[in-house]
Structures are given as structure tokens and as C-alpha cells.
Amino acid sequence: MAKEMLGIDIGGTGIKGAPVDLSDGSLLRKRFRVDTPQPSEPEAVAEVVAKVVEHFGWDGPVGCTYPGVVIDGVTMTAANVSKRWIGLDAASLLAEATGREITLLNDADAAGIAEMRLGRGRGHRGTVLMLTLGTGIGSALFTDGVLVPNTEFGHIEVDGTDAELRASAKAREVEELGWDEWAERLSVYMSRLEGLLSPSLIIVGGGVSKRSEDFLPLIKGVRAEIVTARLVNNAGIVGAALAAAAARSGKRGGPPGSS
Template sequence: MEIFGVDIGGSGIKGAPVDLDRGVLAEERYKVLTPQPSEPEAVVDAVRQVVDKFQWKGPIGITFPGVVVDGRTLTAANVDQGWIGQDARALFAAATGCKTAVVNDADAAGIAEVAFGAARGRKGVVLLLTLGTGIGSALFTDGVLVPNTELGHLELHGKDAEKHASSGARERHEWSWKHWAEHLDDYFGMVDALFSPQLIVVGGGVSRKHDKFLPLLKPLRAEIVPAELQNDAGIVGAAMAARSLAL
């Protein structure tokens, strides 16, 4: 079965049809820049461009960088505040003409990694953290998702943790990998103490360069591994969230 997945990020919006039997992209993904400012009308139009590129007419799943409950976007930390309280599912469905599911971006990446990637078959508490413009999180117990955890907004040193430890913070401050790893130690140590996960999966675009920073981290009780689907995880998980729309 193929379902279309779209991943909305702070810097880019990318999408592709997904082969849900194998958990891989069925075609090369297409990406456009996230509009600035990232107001609803502009982002919806960008998503429509991505979907139209493939002339897709079936169900689509779309990630959103914030809390999503029943298709509504309730927070918007790294996109325009105009998203707060929007019926995103209705907006995207109207623009694309497709049946639509909307899911938190990190939750989408997490369900993909649990089904097809680094957390496949793992029992107990598993935490996926996406390091990008901000920090997204997906928390699982025995493979079951606890949605919308948004652990990037835990307070660390008096501010949102993602201001202290995201990949975006590393780029803004031009930190070395070693210096960034020290910030990650603070954050990973905090979530390890709070949730006692058996496994922490590190995702987001920077996971492609995991060899530059994961070996620098202090050991934790939790095993820390890079995401296997890397930056495709959001697209795959978005498509998985829309699977029921095709039945």
C-alpha cells in the first residue's frame, strides 16, 4: 500500500509517496522551503505544491511541529502563532482535495522508527528525540505512543530546552560538535532521569552526522542510538498516520 506523507519542518516542507509495507519512500521526495513567515495560508499552499508535484489524489498524512489533537493544531513554537487553534486537517484537505490526517512531527518520526527503524521490536520505555530547528519528542511504552509530549519545552537552565540543545541552537551559536555535545549531555541527562527510558533514538536531519556528536556524549543508563530512517522518518510516519483513511 502507498500513502502520501508530508513533513512540515521549521526550514523545509518535504513529501513523497510511501511504501507502507516496507517503510520506505516509493519515490524521491520533493522539498520546498517553509514560508517565512510561516502563516497558515502560506504553509497550506506550500503543502499543496508538494502534493501537486506528484499529482497525488489519495489519502495524505501531514506532520506539524506542535501539539495536534483531533486534527487541530494547539501550539506553534517554531511556526507562526496563527496556527494555534486552527483546524489544520480541514485546511489541508480543502487545499489538496485529499482525505487528510495531521499528526505531531516527532510522533510521526517515532512511529516510523518503532515500526521500521532503530526501535523496531524494542520493549519498555523508548524515547525518540528529533534535533532540528527545535527538539521534538515521541515517548513509547512497549510500542504504544504517548502523544504530544513536546519535551523540547521542558525547562533547562531557565529556558526551553530546545533553546539550549537543539541543532538549530548549535547552528545559531556556531558551536563546535564538542561544545554542543556538552549541551546535549545536560538535556539527555534530564530526560533520562525523568523517564528512565531503555532506549533513546536520536533523529532529525543532523542524525545523518551522528558520528560527529553521539560518541562525545556521556554514558547514560539508556542506550543512545541514531535513527535509522534519519530525515525520512517524518514522511514515513505521516503516511502511517493516514493508513486508516485508505481502508
């Protein structure tokens, strides 16, 4: 496997990337971020991804995330981006825009891969749930280190409403919720997931995870251990890089937790 790889994380508000040291998940250069084009049309986003590749002068394969379901390089949902992404061969679009081989996967799956391989989930058996709290809520589910891809648990209904509309980091900002109010919503949401999945560990990532001391201690009624992602908001970048390296070596992108 390569020693370093470029990872790019496409989000609803920002597109960010960096070359990653695959041995420990550290970023080898300062992260480069560009606002996600609004509206987030595929061609406009592809131009930004190409700009990130050009910024680093990268000439090898690239790992890239997408904030929705991805199956064989085709984007199947579009909750926080243009609906034109639905059914699009996005891996080919990005490959054409960048001139590079692209490995494309769900953003939360990428973050989960990074945390299971190099972060708080490393060596953890049983069921592990990764949640990324940002513009929406991403989820990644693992059982004994094996990824169940494209779970999208941010869209389950809680009290008759799509969960991410009430409990995402964006919802906290838009509604100007205090940490205690937001933690109460997260408690209800996580309790619902716990009732369905019975995880032994919940890893919380996304941009707001850097403020985890403000809300994680306030979450109530959840039996599972809840921890902050070791890679915080860089987990998506790192997971994308790991997936690209695995694809290059002929392996699948999921993290067995070893090698």
C-alpha cells in the same frame, strides 16, 4: 492497508514529502522539498502542501505532520511557526487546499511511529524516547510500543532555559558550537529526560542525525542506549504515511509494533 501512501513533513525551515512504501519505509520517488514560507502563516503553508501533492500527482489520502501539538486535527501550539496556528482546524485547512483527505499529527510522533514500526525501535519493549533535533527539539514517547502523543519534551527547562533554545540543531548552528560543545549540552538535556522518564532506548532523528557519528559518541552520563534513527530525516514523512494508511483502514495512528 494500502501498500503506499503520500507522507508530507512540515518543518520550521522546510516542507518535504514523498510516496512511501509502507512495507519497509522506503521512498518510492525522490523526495520533494520546498522552503517553509516565512512568515509561516497557515494559508501560505497550506499552499506549499498542495504544491507537494500536485508535484506527485497524488489523488488519495495524505499523511501530514505539524511541528507542535495536534489534537483531532486542531493545532494547539506554535513554537516555530506563526501563532495563528494555535487553535486552528489545520486538518480541514489542508484538506481544502489539497482536495485530499488529510491525517495530521505531531511531527516527532510521526517520526517515532516510523522508527517503532520499521526502524530502530521495532520489537523494543519498555520505554523508548524518540528525539528529533532540528529547528527545535521534537519528542515522542512509547511504552511497550504504545505512543503517548504530543509530549513536547523539547520545551522542558534546563538550567532555567527552554531546552531547544540551547540544544537544538539550530542552536548549534546559530551559536557556531563545535560538536563537543553541543554534545555537552545534549548530555545535560538527555540526562534530565532520563531522570524523569527512565527510557531504555533513545532514538535520535532530525536532519543532523546524518552526522550522528560526530556527536553521539561524545554524549556522556546517559545510561540508556542511544542510537541513530534508521530512517534518519525521512522518518517524519514515513510516519505520516503510516498514520494516513492506518486512518484509512480505521485504525489509530499509533504503532503497536506489528501488522
